[in-house]
């Protein structure tokens with residue numbers, strides 16, 4: 001029996017692992033990727049030194065390396081390239097890696113599965129040359145490659161501008177950054193930031209750099225179409241109304257070869273759902289998030305949820321929550337740390353403050369239901385099974401009121417991604433078509449395996 | 465005062481309820497189908513898709529044979545491709561001890577008029593070269609059996625019924641059935657009440673509770689079991705397979721995935737996929753077809769059907785207004801078309817179809 005198992009080696013999982021290990025617990029840290037770091041601290045391949053990268057990226061890579069250095073602690077066993085494909089409420093995990101598979105029984109389990117990027121389908125979004133902003137960052141960080149020659153960044157949220165600066169520094173040409181929110185909707189939130197000047201400062205700095213480079217930032221706009229036959233040869237953008245619906249007659253064509261999308265993030269709750277933890281619907285992200293107390297423990301005793309799994313929080317929140325969960329789990333197993341009550345109170349306050357900031361950010365950049373109008377009937381919404389928005393809408397007209405109810409009618413959510421990518425989008429489309437709120441249309445039931453794995457691994461969990 | 469009325473109310477939008485709605489509407493009857501979740505969301509949409517007569521208990525054999533006779537024409541009649549494949553059912557025998565019992569069972573089924581025969585292991589492997597040499601000791605083979613896409617079968621009946629006038633309330637639970645002094649029934653559906661003279665309970669795993677509310681304590685048990693599907697593969701075989709004695713079943717769908725399940729079931733009212741039985745099921749199929757070892761599993765799911773102690777359904781009037789059609793015991797998909805048709809016939813003519821004789825509820829008294 002393993003003392004503490006942590007799924008996800010992003011900032012939250014690593015912070016949890018290092019904290020628990022230093023308190024004396026034996027930790028098994030698992031990630032399906034070949035390197036630790038998660039989304040934010042993704043590390044370059046090989047041993048490329050941070051100094052080969054432009055300033056903003058170099059800084060990020062260095063900070064990541066500082067954090068990851070803690071993983072050398074003798075109490076930490078890091079299993080990389082290892083997918084956790086099932087979890088039961090009594091903390092039994094099924095693992096799969098290309099060199100074998102295994103089962104683990106954890107005394108305490110910390111789930112730090114992160115988040116993935118939300119995309120919105122529109123005509124042309126399946127063309128080569130359309131990717132996520134994170135995909136472009138990954139190329140840059142992982143392989144020191146630019147995603148394209150002339151880029152359009154479209155969607156919503158602070159990542160667009162940050163990635164814009166990173167790409168500019170690396171030498172990309174950015175035709176425009178289009179942000180669906182309007183300044184007038186963002187403004188009312190400004191006062192909430194009065195105690196968090198650092199965050200405002202970051203945003204202002206990024207805007208200033210983009211301005212200096214002559215990159216237009218178009219608020220209240222969205223991408224509506226990617227042009228091209230074989231690959232992206234251009235893109236159309238348009239103004240949107242308050243619900244996010246594009247306004248006819250405001251279209252503008254841009255000469256780009258790459259479109260990078262980020263419409264915010266979707267918390268990865270596959271594992272917390274399989275573990276039977278309680279979730280709540282968060283209307284800002286339009287999906288479920290895991291519920292946990294201030295020790296990060298979920299409704300299932302001994303199972304903790306940290307970082308993005310609990311609702312998009314960003315890196316500061318992830319680090320804090322990781323530490324808090326690592327400590328709580330170690331303490332439950334009888335380990336004590338040298339942390340004083342004062343430290344603990346400070347951490348709690350810092351966490352509350354950090355969560356408050358991101359709650360505000362979440363509200364500022366909430367999902368816009370009108371964007372569904374971009375997915376006209378002939379646009380594929382489920383890429384795995386090539387189901388169009390029109391087919392989904394036709395199913396709704398037969399009386400479907402819940403996402404699971406679509407399956408007898410179309411193959412949405414029945415492909416390789418198990419609705420991870422398309423689920424939240426389809427929820428919006430169904431809700432709009434059926435005139436219901438997104439919460440009531442629910443989500444596709446999560447089932448094992450969370451990602452496809454070979455029969456050989458299902459058959460024999462102890463090696464092949 | 466009831467908000468609405470219909471000649472017949474069907475509770476349950478599974479394959480049985482949808483088939484009944486179709487045949488009733490065809491006879492000009494005004495039907496209202498009530499489904500609490502979604503069409504096909506119960507056992508029907510989660511089923512293995514096997515459309516077989518073989519290996520049925522003798523009492524059910526004539527019904528199954530009459531149902532299979534309906535299948536070849538269904539896609540045309542319903543105006544929906546139900547992906548019906550009539551390529552036979554192979555019941556593989558994995559253990560030499562079971563060869564004799566299987567052969568005896570074949571004789572029983574032949575006596576009932578079914579075209580079913582024994583194949584030696586080599587004959588089976590000629591039909592299905594993917595089966596590993598030495599993994600089986602022969603099989604029972606019924607060439608008129610086959611498989612179907614259970615989603616398509618269910619939605620096919622549903623849509624065809626709606627086209628000819630059936631009405632439906634989807635996403636609403638039938639909460640209670642009450643007989644009135646005037647000799648009719650009131651069904652509470654969500655927030656409304658609907659008046660009718662006849663109710664069909666075709667509520668699958670929900671039937672037991674509805675019967676209890678009417679004062680009938682019937683031996684219906686809800687059993688849950690898990691199945692899986694692989695990624696799409698090129699066509700490998702077209703038969704439906706059952707395995708004796710492990711209970712494994714599998715087929716390749718039109719989409720290309722290999723859909724397999726079976727084995728242990730648990731008593732449960734909630735379909736929760738724990739993954740507990742996936743290992744045993746994966747072992748069973750890869751023992752027979754080791755070439756499937758590297759194939760990816762895409763997802764697993766579970767389903768619940770209502771079972772009776774003698775593995776036959778109950779299809780009978782519980783009182784002058786309420787007919788129960790449930791307890792299909794894990795193999796109701798194949799008989800659903802004929803059951804739907806006979807339910808319609810019985811209600812419109814008042815005469816009990818002969819083949820329904822073995823399914824009275826009084827056999828449990």
Ligand SMILES: Cc1cc2nc3c(=O)[nH]c(=O)nc-3n(C[C@H](O)[C@H](O)[C@H](O)COP(=O)(O)OP(=O)(O)OC[C@H]3O[C@@H](n4cnc5c(N)ncnc54)[C@H](O)[C@@H]3O)c2cc1C
Nearest residue numbers: 008010011012032038039040084113114134307308314315
């Ligand atoms: C493209 C992108 C850019 C971002 N940029 C910023 C930014 O600039 N600033 C900011 O504050 N935040 C940013 N974020 C948000 C970011 O998710 C968090 O800041 C931070 O990375 C969250 O840490 P985490 O540990 O919760 O999750 P992650 O860093 O996402 O780590 C989760 C890890 O869990 C692993 N995992 C998940 N499921 C399994 C499984 N079943 N089996 C095995 N391993 C699994 C994943 O491989 C991953 O490594 C970004 C997110 C994305 C997607």
Ligand SMILES: Cc1cc2nc3c(=O)[nH]c(=O)nc-3n(C[C@H](O)[C@H](O)[C@H](O)COP(=O)(O)OP(=O)(O)OC[C@H]3O[C@@H](n4cnc5c(N)ncnc54)[C@H](O)[C@@H]3O)c2cc1C
Nearest residue numbers: 476478480500506507508512514638668670767796797798
């Ligand atoms: C995993 C699995 C594999 C199977 N494989 C096969 C096979 O290969 N071949 C075969 O022939 N059979 C198979 N079966 C059996 C077959 O699926 C069932 O016998 C058949 O589908 C039963 O249909 P039904 O309409 O009676 O029930 P269901 O499909 O369960 O439909 C009942 C419906 O009633 C609804 N309902 C319940 N209560 C209420 C209420 N109070 N108000 C409103 N609605 C309500 C439910 O939501 C449900 O949709 C399998 C079953 C399972 C579970």
